[in-house]
Amino acid sequence: MSRVAYVNGTYVPHGQAVVHVEDRGFQFADGVYEVWSVFDGKLADFDGHMTRLARSLTELRIAIPMTRDALTRVLKETVRRNRVRNGIVYLQVTRGTARRDHPFPPEGTPPSVIVTARSMSAVKAEAQADRGVAVITQPDIRWGRCDIKTVGLLPNILAKQAARERGAYEAWFVDDMGLVTEGSSTNAWIVDEHGRLRTRDTQANILRGITRAAILALVEQEKIELDERPFSVDEAKRAREAFFTAAGAFVMPAVSIDGTTIGDGTPGPVTRKLRTLYLDQAKRGAI
The missing domain is CATH 3.20.10.10 (D-amino Acid Aminotransferase, subunit A, domain 2)
Structure with missing residues (x-):
């Protein structure tokens, strides 16, 4: 089965998952990430990672991209679509896409949100x-x-x-x-x-x-x-x-x-x- 990624509101085949060339994550590494372990299709240490994500975004003054409930649904749906029973799910949030310039982009520029998931061998x-x-x-x-x-x-x-x-x-x-x-x-x-x-x-x-x-x-x-x-x-x-x-x-x-x-x-x-x-x-x- 081919993998699936979530990119800015859409679930797409992993091989077709792209962000804009001027996404600030690509241009400046201007973003944060989190990773959850997945056990039997469920996310471990969920609250801790969510709390740290909010802190990282706040420290860098990146807007929180969606509600906690909405993000939870996206994470779980990405795990489900990839049929990951045991593995990891990654989340990246960047400051979004704007003309390449060091200062922050105009207020209201939406953050980029990317989620991927993959299986890992528990035996290994x-x-x-x-x-x-x-x-x-x-x-x-x-x-x-x-x-x-x-x-x-x-x-x-x-x-x-x-x-x-x-x-x-x-x-x-x-x-x-x-x-x-x-x-x-x-x-x-x-x-x-x-x-x-x-x-x-x-x-x-x-x-x-x-x-x-x-x-x-x-x-x-x-x-x-x-x-x-x-x-x-x-x-x-x-x-x-x-x-x-x-x-x-x-x-x-x-x-x-x-x-x-x-x-x-x-x-x-x-x-x-x-x-x-x-x-x-x-x-x-x-x-």
């Missing part, structure tokens, strides 16, 4: 999680507002490609002080050498991951000791466990960092527990 994802994956580190060269989920992802792309070329799954960004900020498309965590769960706080303008927030709630529920502060690359390499979180990766164990084996080289008990708990909760709470 579980196999990766059972083995664990490799991570590399890269200098953090991104702009200072990484808390906004914009479509301007060039540094992330370069980091992810560097990881691919070195046989790794993910790249963790490192700031000028040698501290890990986050991954190219994930939030970074370790269980340090003292047994404390560590992740960077969001005051550092890292992305306010929705999966991250769900994990923090589970950590509190399970009474797991948490130290919400930065960790260095050296601390990560000495850690008992390492993992990262994201809508598409859920909770993914990292068993090596820059070639250094983490712990015994297998996914650790805290990581496994949090992945199991998160998947159970996300599936039950999907709408």
